[in-house]
Amino acid sequence: MKITRSIVLTGFAALLVTGSLLFGCSKKSSNPTSPGDGGGGDTFNTGVINVVGFSFPHTFSTAGSMPYHCIPHSPGMAGTVIVSSSSTVDSVVVTVGPGGARTFDPSSVTVKVGGQVRWVWASVGHTVTSGAPTAAPMAMPDMPGMSGPGGR
Numbered sequence: 001m002k003i004t005r006s007i008v009l010t011g012f013a014a015l016l017v018t019g020s021l022l023f024g025c026s027k028k029s030s031n032p033t034s035p036g037d038g039g040g041g042d043t044f045n046t047g048v049i050n051v052v053g054f055s056f057p058h059t060f061s062t063a064g065s066m067p068y069h070c071i072p073h074s075p076g077m078a079g080t081v082i083v084s085s086s087s088t089v090d091s092v093v094v095t096v097g098p099g100g101a102r103t104f105d106p107s108s109v110t111v112k113v114g115g116q117v118r119w120v121w122a123s124v125g126h127t128v129t130s131g132a133p134t135a136a137p138m139a140m141p142d143m144p145g146m147s148g149p150g151g152r
C-alpha cells in the first residue's frame with residue numbers, strides 16, 4: 001500500500017532527524033562552527049532540543065554583546081549575553097521556555113570574559129542559536145514597537 005509505506009517512512013525519517021539533532025548537539029557545542037552563524041568565535045546552535053532539563057553550557061571568550069535566539073520561535077524568542085571585561089560573574093544559568101513560555105529567563109545576562117552561560121530547557125521545542133533573530137520561519141506580521149533597541 002503506497003499510503004502505509006509513506007507513513008512508515010515519514011515516521012522513520014522523523015526519528016532519524018530527532019536522533020541526529022540530539023546527538024549532534026554535544027558535537028556542536030564543543031566545536032562551535034555551524035553554517036549560517038556568520039562565523040566568529042562565539043557561535044553556537046543546539047538544534048531543537050526536546051528534552052526538559054537539557055543543559056547547554058557555552059563559554060564566552062570575546063567581550064561584546066552577543067545576541068542569540070530560538071529558531072522555531074524567532075524573532076520573538078531571543079536574548080542577549082553581554083560579555084564584559086568589567087564583570088566578575090563566572091557563570092550564569094538561563095532558563096529556556098519557563099512554564100512553556102517562548103522566552104529566555106533572564107533574557108539578558110552579563111558574564112566576564114571567559115565566563116560561562118548555561119541554558120537549561122524548561123520546555124521542549126527550543127533552540128539556543130547564536131546571532132540576532134532574523135526573519136520568522138513563517139510569515140508573521142510586523143510587531144510595532146518591538147523592533148527598536150530594547151531599553152534594558
Ligand SMILES: [Cu+2]
Pocket residue numbers: 070071072073077097102125126127
Ligand atoms: Cu523556542
